[in-house]
Amino acid sequence: MPDAAKHHFVVVTGHLPVDPIPDGGDRVRWRASRSGVNAALHPVVARRHGTWIGWHGLADRQLGRFDWDGISVQPVPMPATDVTDHLGGHCETSLAPLYHDAVEPPQFDRRWRQAYRRVNDRYSRAVADIAAPGATVWIHDYQLQLVPAMLRVLRPDLLIGFFLHVPFPPIELFEKLPQRGEILGGLLGADLVGFQNTRSSANFCQAVTEFGEFRMDADVVHPNGRRVSISAFPVSVDAAGFERRARDPQTQHRAAEIRAELGQPRTILLAVDHLDPAKGIEQRLDAYHELLAEERLDPATTLLIQVAVPGRQHGAERPDAWTRVERKVAQINGLYSWITRPAVHFLHQALTPQELVALYLAADVMLATPLRAGMNVNAKEYLACRTDDTGTLLLSEGSGTAAGFPEAVTVNPYDIDAFKSAILTAIKPGNSDGRRIQMRAMRRRLREHDVHRWATQYLDALNDTAMRNRPASSSLAARVPLPMSRRTQPSTNCGSS
Template identity: 85%
Template structure:
């Protein structure tokens, strides 16, 4: 028997928006995670008085329902074997590399796929047990691609949406996935599947055409007589919240302190990424190194801050990627640092929100140049913080964000020469006044299409996708 249903709006993500404080305290204390996705969804759940389902970050431990910062959290337990095989194995080592253009070769394992099914089934039952009759359920990202179909089997009365935050790969890559039919079937259990970009939507459409036998028309797929809509909904950030933080006198004072601590350089370049090959850190360092070697940048007046945010790494270690980045940073600093300042400041840490905003304010140029990304959170956060319309954004063509910011300097991140030219153009603009106009335009568009509008547009589209069967108490309660 399923537990009594209670909630009309349920958000489902791999991880809850909180992390446990591992200091031995009982009961466990919690702190907000700094995930861009979680921060964006928090206000949406709060506004709709919904509940949030996800893993709590503690292996082999049951944790009851929580209240955190005004929202209801429903933790899903995960055995340590599934943390390793589902998250570390299938999600981080099979799916993530494949979905980011195969920058890293994906690895496949039957045991990992079995864990992926178990975890998706566990989440599906958790949702089925607390969703009210006819509730709206919004499932997120590649960790939970089987949940829509599994949940539909348990609760056909629900309105189910799915949103993929990472890119969906081209069919030439997706066809390598041993689980490709199961993934497609899982996603098509939703009423609406949302993507960050038209390219991802087109890639999914081609995969359905290539590997499925479904009736299709316009932007709708018809599996088993149902209607599944496909849409593009570029995600965003809470622009008002970031602007409020940026206007805080304490934050602005901290930004000035950062510049002073760095020796008051003429130009600060900033990049904030997870330490993963798909983020393009190595290519960015190569471009910066060559500009210094050619004498086109002066290390006494220009410096690069590279923040490498530690992720929730549950998978195979990536010592090669870490070693390559470390070696490049050491080489640049060994050749071009001067006595009071390194040429590259490499920070392998997560910055608290106020400190991160201070870094955005201190930086003259933001280098958001991943090789492939869905929505580049840091690019939008930087724009939101530039309240005086200064600053320049260099943005990868491989990011879904590029389509929404045509005023940014866009670049092919694989092309080191193009990346060098983009950096120089950002530092020495031909028309400085024009840059303010462009930043103002990006800021205006960001406020018009912030996280709240993203959610509203997606959920409005979801509510208009299909006519559902009337809730059946016998179905809902088992």
């Protein structure tokens, strides 16, 4: 086992990139978990031989460090009460709804906030114990927004970055948060706070200006004499990895099998989301239902595959959302299905990476239409898999992905009439050469801005911030190697949305 004091690159997330498979005894087997955060970070941590800290998914269970898929994994324990109050309460019932434009009304509870502080403190101490002097620590997402400031008190020698994968809300929503000052102070413990897009970074800057007592110059905040940079870094995917899977003959054979099993429909629409009101599944089903009812889509030639990936719900399972989606699917299938061909194939299950890529290859249109999202990773995975430049991407204006792919069909998912028109535009036979050119342009941009370039941009900016923060004579520890030679500047437009 390596020396626990020699971890120079540490990534910290609310959950580890694996889910436990208990075998009834003391041993635990692991399987890869499916989330946008994990999909983005796994290739980055593996390439840099980093250490990953997070909760292992088992309440009241202490586990030691282990290796998984080329990554050193350091579990953080979680009492059952904190699973309920921190994750199910404050994270999933207070913060997540608020940060997604209050699509669901957020609920607040003092007990949940206390649990949030306890868990963030536990993470901070876990990182402080294993990080090498001067190590780079990269903290992720809304579950751990207090960790940067807590960690800086414990280990002021560390280079601390934070990245928010969900949108940061406008000030009219953020001001409702009872602990808004504590959240801002927690995030400003980092050297660099990164967001998915300039709208979120501008919202954060406005919140700092409105509620903080810090001097601010453009995209730099000055808390207690330090410099904290604020910037946008749109997250991406391992484009080359998905291309390799998509070119695999077995994967292509499976994609052909899927179309055959579905009766060789002319058009397959695909959507992949967590079962969450912010993902817009209900609006998508409403638009599809009306198109069938108006006979503008033929269920004999068109079908929808809706994959609802099971999330890690901890006391906030949203039974009402589940019931509404289930009812809509049943209604559509009751009216428009054949005995052997449902109009909607609804899969509430976690798919293997191979099966997911086969679905991307089988689908003619990808519907990535959340009501609000920081970045739609599934949309970028779909693009990466379309190695023959076929297929059509329909994107929500509420996703940070839309700004980077103007060639895609875009829609306001709240506007059902516009949604219907966008679906028809996406499936309409048209200029196939023109569509291939558009797909080729999106795929080229994706390859140029893949997950490794995203990480390099962020870590370069983090190191640059550290150089400005520390005296020239100070001795900086060796930083994590950045294998990509091309240094690029992130978007820093803090003053516009």
